[in-house]
Amino acid sequence: MDLTELYQDLILDHGKKPRNFGKCNKFNHDAEGHNPLCGDNIHVYLILDSEKKVKDISFEGSGCAISVASSSIMTEIVKGKSEKQARELLNLFFKMIKEGQEIKKVGLSEDEHIKFSSLAGVGRFPMRVKCATLSWHTLRAALDNEKKPINSEIID
Amino acid sequence: MDLTELYQDLILDHGKKPRNFGKCNKFNHDAEGHNPLCGDNIHVYLILDSEKKVKDISFEGSGCAISVASSSIMTEIVKGKSEKQARELLNLFFKMIKEGQEIKKVGLSEDEHIKFSSLAGVGRFPMRVKCATLSWHTLRAALDNEKKPINSEIID
Amino acid sequence: MNLKDIKNQFPIFKSNKNLIYFDTANSAQKPKQVIDALENFYKNHYANIGRAVYGLAARATADFESTRETIKEFVNGTEGEIVFTKNSTESLNLVAHCFGKFLKEGDEIILTEAEHHSNYVPWHFLRKKKVNIKFIPINEDGEVEVNKLTSLITNKTKFISVIHISNVTGLTTDIKKVISIAKAKKIPVCIDGTQAVAHTYVDFKELDCDFYAFSSHKIYGPTGIGILYMKNKWIEQFEPFLGGGGMIQNVDTKNITYASGVSKFEAGSLASAEVVALKQAVKFVKDIKIKNIISHEQSLASYALDKISKFNDIEFVGSPSNKGSVFSFNIKGVHAHDASTVFDEDDIAVRAGHHCCQILHKKMKIGSSLRMSFGVYNNKQDIDAICESIKKCKKIFKLK
Amino acid sequence: MNLKDIKNQFPIFKSNKNLIYFDTANSAQKPKQVIDALENFYKNHYANIGRAVYGLAARATADFESTRETIKEFVNGTEGEIVFTKNSTESLNLVAHCFGKFLKEGDEIILTEAEHHSNYVPWHFLRKKKVNIKFIPINEDGEVEVNKLTSLITNKTKFISVIHISNVTGLTTDIKKVISIAKAKKIPVCIDGTQAVAHTYVDFKELDCDFYAFSSHKIYGPTGIGILYMKNKWIEQFEPFLGGGGMIQNVDTKNITYASGVSKFEAGSLASAEVVALKQAVKFVKDIKIKNIISHEQSLASYALDKISKFNDIEFVGSPSNKGSVFSFNIKGVHAHDASTVFDEDDIAVRAGHHCCQILHKKMKIGSSLRMSFGVYNNKQDIDAICESIKKCKKIFKLK
Numbered sequence A, B: 001m002d003l004t005e006l007y008q009d010l011i012l013d014h015g016k017k018p019r020n021f022g023k024c025n026k027f028n029h030d031a032e033g034h035n036p037l038c039g040d041n042i043h044v045y046l047i048l049d050s051e052k053k054v055k056d057i058s059f060e061g062s063g064c065a066i067s068v069a070s071s072s073i074m075t076e077i078v079k080g081k082s083e084k085q086a087r088e089l090l091n092l093f094f095k096m097i098k099e100g101q102e103i104k105k106v107g108l109s110e111d112e113h114i115k116f117s118s119l120a121g122v123g124r125f126p127m128r129v130k131c132a133t134l135s136w137h138t139l140r141a142a143l144d145n146e147k148k149p150i151n152s153e154i155i156d
Numbered sequence C, D: 001m002n003l004k005d006i007k008n009q010f011p012i013f014k015s016n017k018n019l020i021y022f023d024t025a026n027s028a029q030k031p032k033q034v035i036d037a038l039e040n041f042y043k044n045h046y047a048n049i050g051r052a053v054y055g056l057a058a059r060a061t062a063d064f065e066s067t068r069e070t071i072k073e074f075v076n077g078t079e080g081e082i083v084f085t086k087n088s089t090e091s092l093n094l095v096a097h098c099f100g101k102f103l104k105e106g107d108e109i110i111l112t113e114a115e116h117h118s119n120y121v122p123w124h125f126l127r128k129k130k131v132n133i134k135f136i137p138i139n140e141d142g143e144v145e146v147n148k149l150t151s152l153i154t155n156k157t158k159f160i161s162v163i164h165i166s167n168v169t170g171l172t173t174d175i176k177k178v179i180s181i182a183k184a185k186k187i188p189v190c191i192d193g194t195q196a197v198a199h200t201y202v203d204f205k206e207l208d209c210d211f212y213a214f215s216s217h218k219i220y221g222p223t224g225i226g227i228l229y230m231k232n233k234w235i236e237q238f239e240p241f242l243g244g245g246g247m248i249q250n251v252d253t254k255n256i257t258y259a260s261g262v263s264k265f266e267a268g269s270l271a272s273a274e275v276v277a278l279k280q281a282v283k284f285v286k287d288i289k290i291k292n293i294i295s296h297e298q299s300l301a302s303y304a305l306d307k308i309s310k311f312n313d314i315e316f317v318g319s320p321s322n323k324g325s326v327f328s329f330n331i332k333g334v335h336a337h338d339a340s341t342v343f344d345e346d347d348i349a350v351r352a353g354h355h356c357c358q359i360l361h362k363k364m365k366i367g368s369s370l371r372m373s374f375g376v377y378n379n380k381q382d383i384d385a386i387c388e389s390i391k392k393c394k395k396i397f398k399l400k
């Protein structure tokens, strides 16, 4: 059943109790993202250390279960990864959601891979894709030091 | 045949050689009329004497055969009539053209009545009604001392 | 006319047998007559209107103009005061833009906190000229507190523009009171009636406001047309809004004089086929009769409010009354978009979001809501169905 | 594709068996696909676009957006640079209004004497700010004298807006030259391509102008939609034109931030069904191929010019070439409106008037003219028929 796959326990849990929520201390990169149609807003904060590693990452904002869960899961997965890996992951995320591509482990732990893949079902709900991708677009913007807020309605 | 009735000799003649064309001397009433769709323009000049009689009347302007003939015929008919008669005639003219009403002689000479009625056929060409009525609308505006140009597209 | 059979006149419900459409406030579905009129015009009578003297064009123009007549009768308007735009939004922009030319620094405009963005953003543009905007507040129930209007008016107040029926709460502003207060102070009033026409009585002569805006697509007509009623006084005083063909009197390289009447505000080729078909939409509503629509929509609202408020965890936006054709709510703990997705699985169309009313939502301290709105084609079974869907939603989100 | 059979795709010629339609420059007739697409959308798939997350709305939105894609490919545009308006007139008003905000007293705009009113009146509005308008002259033949452009440009010249193909003479402005002169001086250029699209090659990447405006209804699409191509640079720099739903990012009582991208210029509910059907019009033209349309219309123009110029008492407006799909003329001694009425009796639709180009007509010292314009459905028999009608006209007016 599509709906229960979309709203599986993992997603509901992250949607209700988002991890890494708030402003992380001493962040040196951040960006904002909006989805005007849905009214989802997100602000991503992160620390990229001298070795180009995402030392810490967090987010603030509000939105639907999909958008909050996606943000929460993203921060969990990206934390500790290199900038390069983070960028690879975001591209994979888009491929998974928009092209329905199955994503191999690509250096993720078993647990990380389950979380990452939990959002794959969103692809079957075209109007909700923007909700899932908003956090990842905003991550990219933060890495790129993009000052203008991201608008997922335009991008997707 | 409709077309030859519309473009009967009398109308063609007045269309080509309009009578009372130009500015009449010492006019004390005048008004402008436009038909923006067709590009017809007309300016009516007249002298209303102390007895409220149309002592002289003329027009300037350009337009199609119908509009020029209608102006020319109007000046011929109205000249010498009282203001009251002129106003009656213009109402009759509208009734004839718009409602297809047959117009009895109403104090017109045989010749005047023929001229007046020659335009009755225009009623069957809805888009040309404005061409025929423009001069009469403008006459009314002149009698009313209306300063704003008349726009027959709006009125009809 | 039997409202039970009306649904049959809407082809969308034949091709989408299970569709339950609760999004009429967003845009109404179209009855067959309207779609047929479009087809008929394009197939048999099409020509551009107002621009040529040949018969096809003459007849198309007459057909087009007769819609103005039909609308005039429907809303009891006055000859020559109905302007066609592209949507209610353009209508309101026209008013704000043209009236804005008369304003100077420090002048004040009064709106309400319940405005749709289309009746706020155009006025916001005037802030560039340092015009101030004040808002009649809404109370906790979502009602526009018209009794606070007088205290907002100063000698700098130049214009009042208010929503007739809220597209979120369905509540009606006491526009008669607004208009009478404004009249006493000689302040012109514009009414955004986009959600009112085809849902309640609208009588321009009785209201006697300066402007009234609405959209064809929300009253069962085609997309691409807005209507602006404007008093002749303003038709004369306003400079044109858009410039182009059809709105001029005379043009040369130095100067331009404009057409008089509504033409002055109708530049370019209009949505002519849509205007022709709009006539059928207006006739459709007129035939059903507003009084029947009101009682139908009120009984649906009563039934729905009653059933939905029986659930735990329901939070309405303001206190919707059973008098409207629209209300909004949230299921606590479920974001509106998630709920809308669940409903959609059951073929129930409900809009989720801020419905272009961020100020109202912020005032009510909610980010988004679910909106249910009714049209002539809805019935009680539709409401029973959404109640089942709400149950399902609560189950998926593990609510009790 | 065989152009001979194309006429069968237009229902209007089935219901009006004798209709000879020479008024495509005014508005084109619609092929069956376009009418069917409208009907199909309203009957089976209708929902407002861009505003709701349920499936019906999602699919309608995707359908709508894919028209942008189809247009983009057709004119070789760039992703995200196609704005939908209500007509070409609104497109041009948008450009003049938004660019006008950057202008100050003494700044200069250059147009041509061949402009349609829609590319002059919006600029004329800026004269209020004491902006000056200069005109590239047309010569006796009606050609825009682009070689005079350089001498008109001063350091106060801020914008150039020119017509691509004249809707009166059918002559093509050398817009490539205009654009290259302007580029060298860093002056932005807008092209009014309302008569060019669907009649000649239009390639935005090759032209590389800043703006390009046209209308759906002239390219076999529905009424109520205009298209404005605008470079991303301007999408970013321009303040919005109309304000309302769909063009905002965030709204509160103090401030508003606008959406990015083309949404910023698409306030309110658009002519969505019409946009969906426009896709079929663009596909129709694409399938026939512009090169076939050009050769078809050129051969008709050659034939018509040849036959009509054989009459005594014919006066062309300028020197129309056999390369266009439009030309205008008068029968000396017969006013254009009278001739049009005579043609109409033979079911021949020809527009008479100044065709919204008073400056051009004044320059040519004529008040009005008869315009013949061609579409894919015209053929040589049509031209033979009008020649018979011209004969008749001359007889009625007693000309030799």
Ligand SMILES: Cc1ncc(COP(=O)(O)O)c(C=O)c1O
Residues within 6 Å of the ligand: C244, C245, C267, C268, C269, C270, D025, D026, D087, D088, D089, D090, D116, D118, D119, D163, D165, D166, D167, D192, D194, D195, D215, D217, D226, D356
């Ligand atoms: C050259 C030209 N520009 C602009 C327009 C205006 O187009 P629309 O009436 O569709 O806005 C026209 C059509 O009349 C035209 O021929």
Ligand SMILES: Cc1ncc(COP(=O)(O)O)c(C=O)c1O
Residues within 6 Å of the ligand: C025, C026, C087, C088, C089, C090, C116, C118, C119, C163, C165, C166, C167, C192, C194, C195, C215, C217, C226, C356, D244, D245, D267, D268, D269, D270
């Ligand atoms: C109250 C209200 N005003 C204005 C509008 C704008 O209407 P449109 O999008 O047709 O311009 C709407 C529709 O969303 C509305 O509900």
